[in-house]
Amino acid sequence: MPLAISAIAVSVTGIEKSFGPTRALAGADLAVAAGEVVALMGANGAGKSTLVKILSGTHAPDAGTITLNGKTGTLASPSAAKAAGIATVHQATDQAGAAGLTVAENLLLDELCRPSGRFLVSARSIRRRAREIAALIDLDLPLDLDFVDLRPAERQLIAIARAVAAKASVLILDEPTSSLSTTEADRLFAIIRRLRAAGMAILYISHRLGDLAAIADRAVVMRGGRIVGAFAKPIDFPAAVAAMIGRTLEAAAHDGKISTAPIVASIRGARLVPGAKPFDLELRSGEVVAITGTLGSGKTRLLRALFGLETLAEGDFVLDGQPWLSSGPARSIKNGVFMVAEDRWQSSLLPPEVPGASIAGTIALPHLKRWFPSGLLRAARERKVGSEAISRLGIKARGPDDTLDELSGGNQQKVVLARWQAAPCRLLLLDEPFQGVDVGARADLIAAIRGSQSGSATLIATSDTEEALEVADRILVMRNHSLYEAGDGHGSLTDQVDKVESERPETFDD
Incomplete structure (x- = not known):
């Protein structure tokens, strides 16, 4: 049975933060109690990410106070936030662990990196301790798997298991189901409910209203760097969305x-x-x-x-x-009839070592028969189309011969869209x-x-x-x-x- 919501685990009061002329937070107030899941909603640019980075120790606020388990202070760095009991699982799951290390080693990552950590450890002791940490959330993964071979859901669970092992009092989950299947999301929700029942305070950031209805005790809405609405369960989502977007x-x-x-x-x-x-x-x-x-x-x-x-x-x-x-x-x-599938790497992009994996080649690939019916490819035409796409869509690249692995996710997606805008x-x-x-x-x-x-x-x-x-x-x-x-x-x-x-x-x- 879930614990009754009790003491405030973490709160921020009057938090302000600016980046040059841009004011990201304009006096934000937020509190999350022990044994509570609070959904943080807001449009892009509302200030959610900046608030999370302040709570995670990545940014320092310009003004305002942070109180954690009754003590007011500062979080000078991510390591300081972890030491204070705040664990953050980011949307980009490649940040949840270290590639090249096994599941067992990633489960012990925080312990092994502590200044007071042991310098001499055995493979046997690592596996024994890893099994103990995995058992905290019933994580059943082969301990010898490389982190890079894990699915996003598995990477998230490793980060959550580490947070539980470190006895974190506050868990921040940033868009945790963005890359998960329904089954994986349901498993995550079951773990969140267990952590809530154990008294952990959870701040859950998501655009997915179905997630919030399934897991949140209440929702708060940010707009313009402030909290502009609070909604108890059952959450009035139409009202929450109206508060979020202003209409x-x-x-x-x-x-x-x-x-x-x-x-x-x-x-x-x-x-x-x-x-x-x-x-x-x-x-x-x-x-x-x-x-x-x-x-x-x-x-x-x-x-x-x-x-x-x-x-x-x-x-x-x-x-x-x-x-x-x-x-x-x-x-x-x-x-x-053209389609851009959900997974652009599997459906639309080529590995960089494959001929034609450039911006120009990626755009031209499905149109080769139409553009070059004789079978003789003309690189000049491909580059011209690629250069036009770079200019039209604002693709950040040196030129049309850049390969897609050199681009950010947003710029990759622009290239994929440009592919289908290059033909009727x-x-x-x-x-x-x-x-x-x-x-x-x-x-x-x-x-x-x-x-x-x-x-x-x-x-x-x-x-x-x-x-x-x-x-x-x-x-x-x-x-x-x-x-x-x-x-x-x-x-x-x-x-x-x-x-x-x-x-x-x-x-x-x-």
């Missing part, structure tokens, strides 16, 4: 405009899987439509079916007024296009998506409601492989997001 979902998503442009693509009586409720979908010329919903709701399956990677259980797909059934990606690409498009499918992308790159991507429609339609799948609000003309909600739209008899968009995002998916995989 309601309907106002943000529709702005009073309904497209009357020609229909580019439509689906009638679609069932993604047997037993799911059928739905219809229309996508119009120049329109950006976003589908949001929890992990496992069916968003990715729908995009894959439209691209020809999967088949609909039922339904008719029409493209430009003609019945359409793709036999695979090659036929889709030939007919102007009728339907562009984007699966989690902003995953692993920083704020600046995301703004550039949104501008590129919205600025080059050329009569095509764009369908975006995202688990992030905020992303949907930023990019889309129209937002749809998917639950258990069925699609809903405001005004279709299923309640307003606000009601749908409140219901859909607050429920975990039932029986299907995404």
Whole structure:
């Protein structure tokens, strides 16, 4: 049984922080009690990351106080924050451990790096202590595995196990489910509940409303560097989102405009899987439509079916007024149906040692037959297209011959988008296009998506409601492989997001 929420484990009062002329925090106040999970919500740029970095000892505040377990002081460095009992698990899981070390060695990383740590240790003692630490959260991993070979969920659990072993009183989780499957997320939630029951204070940062409904005791909302709203459980998510963005979902998503442009693509009586409720979908010329919903709701399956990677259980797909059934990606690409998959490295990028792995080659790859029907490639044309993409999308690179491993995640994604903007498009499918992308790159991507429609339609799948609000003309909600739209008899968009995002998916995989 969870412990009753008791003493305040950590609090910040009047925290201010500026970076040059930019004011990131403008008097933020926040408290998390022992045995409590507090969700921290906020749009990009609201100040969440800066607040986390201050609590983690990476940044020092310009003003304000930090109180930890009743003692007010400063956190001069990440090591000082750890020593004080604050553990942070960052979104980038490669920071959760050290590549080249085994699972056992990573579990002991904090202990081995202490100045007072033992200099002479045996492999046997490391394995024995690692098993003790793993047992704290029922972590069952081969101890000899290299950290680099672990999945994101496994890396996170190693960091959490270390925090528990160090007797941390405060755990900060920054977008912990962004790269996890539904099963992995549920396992993480079970561990969080155990830690909460043991009295740990947990600050949980996420855009995913379904996560927050599943795990949070209450939510606080940041905007403009301040806390602007607090919501007890059951959390009123439409109100929380309105506080986060300064307007309601309907106002943000529709702005009073309904497209009357020609229909580019439509689906009638679609069932993604047997037993799911059928739905219809229309996508119009120049329109950006976003589908949001929890992990496992069916968003990715729908995009894959439209691209020809999967088949609909039922339904008719029409493209430009003609019945359409793709036999695979090659036929889709030939007919102007393009897709950017969720994992860009597996689906869109080439290893740097492979010929054509440059920016120019990556953009040109699916268009080679069309551009060079004689089979003679012209590097000058590829470089010209690559240079134009660098300029148009603000790709930070030395030139079109740079390989993709030299670019940040956001710039890699810009290259992938540029690939499909380099040829005539009728339907562009984007699966989690902003995953692993920083704020600046995301703004550039949104501008590129919205600025080059050329009569095509764009369908975006995202688990992030905020992303949907930023990019889309129209937002749809998917639950258990069925699609809903405001005004279709299923309640307003606000009601749908409140219901859909607050429920975990039932029986299907995404």
